Amino acid sequence: MIKxxxxxxxxxxxxxxxxxxMNKINYIYGSNGTGKTTISEFxxxxxxxxxxxxxWIQNSSDYxxxxxxxxxxxxxxxxxxxxxxxxxxxxxxxxxxxQIDEKTKDIKKHNDRIETIKDHIKEKEDRLKSLKDDFMExxxxxxxxxxxxxxxxxxxxxxxxxxxxxxxxVEAKNNDGEIYTYEKLIKRAESVFKGSQEKINxxxxxxxxxxFEENQIFKTIIIGKKDIDxxxxxSNLNISDWVQQGHxxxxxxxxxxxxxxxxxxxxxxxxxxxxxxESYTQQIQYLNSSIEKYKRETIGIIExxxxxxxEDIPFINKEKITALFEILNTxxxxxxxxxxxxxxxxxxxxxxxxxxxxxxxxxxxIEMANTQISELNRIIENIKEEKVKLIKxxxxxxxxxxxxxxxxxxxxxxxxxxxLKGMNQNKEKQKIYRNKLQQEVIGLQNELxxxxxxxxxxxxxxxxxxxxxxxLAESDEKGNYKIVRENGDNANETLSEGEKTFITFLYFYQLxxxxxxxxxxxxxxxxxIDDPISSLDSNILxxxxxxxxxxxxxxxxxxxxxxxxxxxxxxxxxxKEISFNKGKSNQKLHDETFWILRKTNNISYIxxxxxxxxxxxYELLWKELKENPNSITTPNIMRRILENYFxxxxxxxxxxxxxxxxxxxxxxCNSLLSWANDGSHHIYDDLYVDxxxxxxxxxxxxxxxIFINFNHGSHFNxxxxxxxxxxxxxxSDKVAGxxxxxxxxxxVSVE
Numbered sequence: 001m002i003k004x005x006x007x008x009x010x011x012x013x014x015x016x017x018x019x020x021x022m023n024k025i026n027y028i029y030g031s032n033g034t035g036k037t038t039i040s041e042f043x044x045x046x047x048x049x050x051x052x053x054x055x056w057i058q059n060s061s062d063y064x065x066x067x068x069x070x071x072x073x074x075x076x077x078x079x080x081x082x083x084x085x086x087x088x089x090x091x092x093x094x095x096x097x098x099q100i101d102e103k104t105k106d107i108k109k110h111n112d113r114i115e116t117i118k119d120h121i122k123e124k125e126d127r128l129k130s131l132k133d134d135f136m137e138x139x140x141x142x143x144x145x146x147x148x149x150x151x152x153x154x155x156x157x158x159x160x161x162x163x164x165x166x167x168x169x170v171e172a173k174n175n176d177g178e179i180y181t182y183e184k185l186i187k188r189a190e191s192v193f194k195g196s197q198e199k200i201n202x203x204x205x206x207x208x209x210x211x212f213e214e215n216q217i218f219k220t221i222i223i224g225k226k227d228i229d230x231x232x233x234x235s236n237l238n239i240s241d242w243v244q245q246g247h248x249x250x251x252x253x254x255x256x257x258x259x260x261x262x263x264x265x266x267x268x269x270x271x272x273x274x275x276x277x278e279s280y281t282q283q284i285q286y287l288n289s290s291i292e293k294y295k296r297e298t299i300g301i302i303e304x305x306x307x308x309x310x311e312d313i314p315f316i317n318k319e320k321i322t323a324l325f326e327i328l329n330t331x332x333x334x335x336x337x338x339x340x341x342x343x344x345x346x347x348x349x350x351x352x353x354x355x356x357x358x359x360x361x362x363x364x365x366i367e368m369a370n371t372q373i374s375e376l377n378r379i380i381e382n383i384k385e386e387k388v389k390l391i392k393x394x395x396x397x398x399x400x401x402x403x404x405x406x407x408x409x410x411x412x413x414x415x416x417x418x419x420l421k422g423m424n425q426n427k428e429k430q431k432i433y434r435n436k437l438q439q440e441v442i443g444l445q446n447e448l449x450x451x452x453x454x455x456x457x458x459x460x461x462x463x464x465x466x467x468x469x470x471x472l473a474e475s476d477e478k479g480n481y482k483i484v485r486e487n488g489d490n491a492n493e494t495l496s497e498g499e500k501t502f503i504t505f506l507y508f509y510q511l512x513x514x515x516x517x518x519x520x521x522x523x524x525x526x527x528x529i530d531d532p533i534s535s536l537d538s539n540i541l542x543x544x545x546x547x548x549x550x551x552x553x554x555x556x557x558x559x560x561x562x563x564x565x566x567x568x569x570x571x572x573x574x575x576k577e578i579s580f581n582k583g584k585s586n587q588k589l590h591d592e593t594f595w596i597l598r599k600t601n602n603i604s605y606i607x608x609x610x611x612x613x614x615x616x617x618y619e620l621l622w623k624e625l626k627e628n629p630n631s632i633t634t635p636n637i638m639r640r641i642l643e644n645y646f647x648x649x650x651x652x653x654x655x656x657x658x659x660x661x662x663x664x665x666x667x668x669c670n671s672l673l674s675w676a677n678d679g680s681h682h683i684y685d686d687l688y689v690d691x692x693x694x695x696x697x698x699x700x701x702x703x704x705x706i707f708i709n710f711n712h713g714s715h716f717n718x719x720x721x722x723x724x725x726x727x728x729x730x731x732s733d734k735v736a737g738x739x740x741x742x743x744x745x746x747x748v749s750v751e
Contacts, residue, residue: 001022001057002055002056002057005022005042006053007035010038010049017052020039021593023591023592025555025589025592027578028606029570029572029596029597029613035597036530036531036569037530041069043067044069063525065525067528067530068508069531070531073500103441113430124416128416128417132413137161142168149185149186153394169406171396180396180397185397189394199377200373203308203366203373218287218349218351218352220349221347287346288343295336298355302329309321316366328362335353458472458503461506470495502544525561526563527562531570531571533569533574542577579612593608594613595607598624598631621637621641626721629700635699638699657706661702704720
């Protein structure tokens with residue numbers, strides 16, 4: 001079974017996403033647009049969803065997944081294509097079915113043997129690994145013993161045990177050189193390996209563009225526009241930077257001066273905005289980018305010089321490089337302090353100290369070192385052959401030292417490898433026997449499997465449910481179906497949405513009992529059903545519910561090939577029909593999970609429940625309002641509650657509610673009813689109104705006082721509990737204007 005699914009970074013699921021822990025029976029409720037189809041489509045075709053994952057319970061990832069959603073309908077009921085046939089096991093021969101059962105049991109026995117052999121193979125592989133690890137440690141002991149004297153021969157292997165061991169194995173097989181004493185090898189190493197005998201790479205110069213530190217923007221006096229009335233005062237007092245800092249905060253002071261805390265004159269902010277015009281902003285942006293560029297380029301230079309100072313580079317004068325580096329670093333820090341002041345006070349003139357002189361001296365040192373490196377490389381080329389020979393002789397000495405360890409390892413390795421080879425051969429034989437039985441089972445199934453029983457079953461269901469004007473028939477292409485009228489004419493193009501939806505679900509229901517593949521008619525399977533009752537009337541809803549309840553019983557049977565069921569729906573009544581447990585009220589059974597999928601600010605999230613959360617639609621509306629008060633659907637939820645409670649239960653026209661409010665609040669109540677009624681009759685994908693939290697709070701306040709004004713405050717308190725969502729009243733003219741503006745925008749969108 002599926003243990004857990006993770007959905008993220010797709011459709012309305014953000015980078016955190018959702019995680020759903022699964023049981024045998026799983027119910028996921030969510031309104032349209034909350035992301036249900038994304039979940040079902042991921043389960044149907046998980047390879048397309050790279051950021052999502054399925055976590056399986058051990059040994060269950062080979063289950064077949066059957067998913068019913070709108071994509072299933074589109075793929076299987078294209079009006080221009082015939083329908084794939086469903087193969088099911090027939091009932092003609094009890095003897096053949098018995099043979100299939102016996103061979104299936106034999107297949108299981110072979111699978112069990114294969115698993116046992118795999119365990120033994122794992123033990124042998126662990127034994128071989130242990131032998132290899134032990135030999136590797138013995139080799140490493142030799143490396144440690146001779147590393148100081150012969151380290152040049154071990155270059156590239158000195159920090160890697162595995163590679164050193166592999167080198168020992170290769171040399172033991174291939175090195176047939178002369179054996180020298182340890183003392184002779186030491187003397188040769190002193191002459192051949194003395195000093196650095198490897199070519200040294202030329203040190204690259206440190207390049208630097210002086211234009212970064214000579215940028216004219218650092219010397220430019222940056223002030224605001226001069227041709228407005230406050231410019232002269234700012235210029236005379238030389239307070240441009242000080243005023244600019246206050247200008248940054250004036251947006252958040254509600255008309256109060258950020259310095260003296262007095263009320264600002266009329267249009268003062270507009271004058272400041274004009275003073276600090278686009279030209280000023282562009283200069284500030286260029287200044288900031290120039291500072292960052294100077295930092296970035298100079299830090300890169302400093303890091304290159306730091307390597308010269310810290311790394312072990314031959315022929316470099318460390319003392320001089322260190323002194324020049326300190327001067328370079330100090331100059332950079334001083335320049336950064338000047339640039340920070342320039343950033344804070346754009347009218348300041350800044351002239352940076354140059355680091356070019358330091359870099360010229362550093363490059364001179366590099367050039368001197370490179371001269372010596374070139375000479376060394378020329379000399380090394382003459383002793384290259386001698387060095388190769390010495391390294392080979394050192395390894396000949398090492399393998400002689402390691403001879404006993406090598407012989408023990410190879411002897412045991414061959415014994416264990418032969419045993420492992422025999423086990424693998426036995427495993428392959430068992431697979432051959434198993435595969436032969438599987439082919440025999442397929443052959444027997446071919447004698448029994450047919451698409452005709454599925455046709456008869458679906459047609460029987462259609463007639464029993466009152467669909468008599470069309471039926472399935474076997475297509476001219478063997479193994480396929482077609483939909484025909486009573487007179488035999490093709491009916492694909494003339495099916496209604498309800499007919500198409502119903503026959504699609506019956507087709508799927510029959511498919512999960514068989515397969516489009518003749519070789520997979522009896523596999524273990526997981527069933528996913530996403531909103532199967534779209535475009536169906538209430539009678540068919542109960543029929544589909546009954547079929548799913550029958551499927552639930554099969555899932556709960558231990559010997560059934562149905563292992564797990566996942567149902568997603570937006571229909572409250574359908575959810576109650578398939579999730580009701582007789583005698584258990586809303587309690588959750590041990591093999592069930594209940595989830596509600598929601599979407600806020602275009603982000604989907606999910607909540608798990610310890611019992612069935614769907615009680616009735618009226619309670620669900622209050623629950624949704626309480627848990628998600630700032631959703632775009634909030635006005636629609638309020639309207640449906642008002643209609644249910646006042647109109648259906650109390651026979652009170654909701655439009656009369658407006659008259660119970662003072663004149664200054666009638667616009668708010670009117671807007672609530674107008675916006676809510678509009679939202680209830682249109683799809684939100686076609687009409688989008690920004691969900692303003694302040695306006696939602698105001699609507700909520702009016703919504704609560706509707707109950708109070710009609711002496712039903714106790715009902716409101718009972719349904720909302722301790723929920724607090726208060727707002728001071730009455731509503732200001734500004735907010736009322738905002739609400740009226742939303743109403744006007746909504747009206748335009750609807751037109």
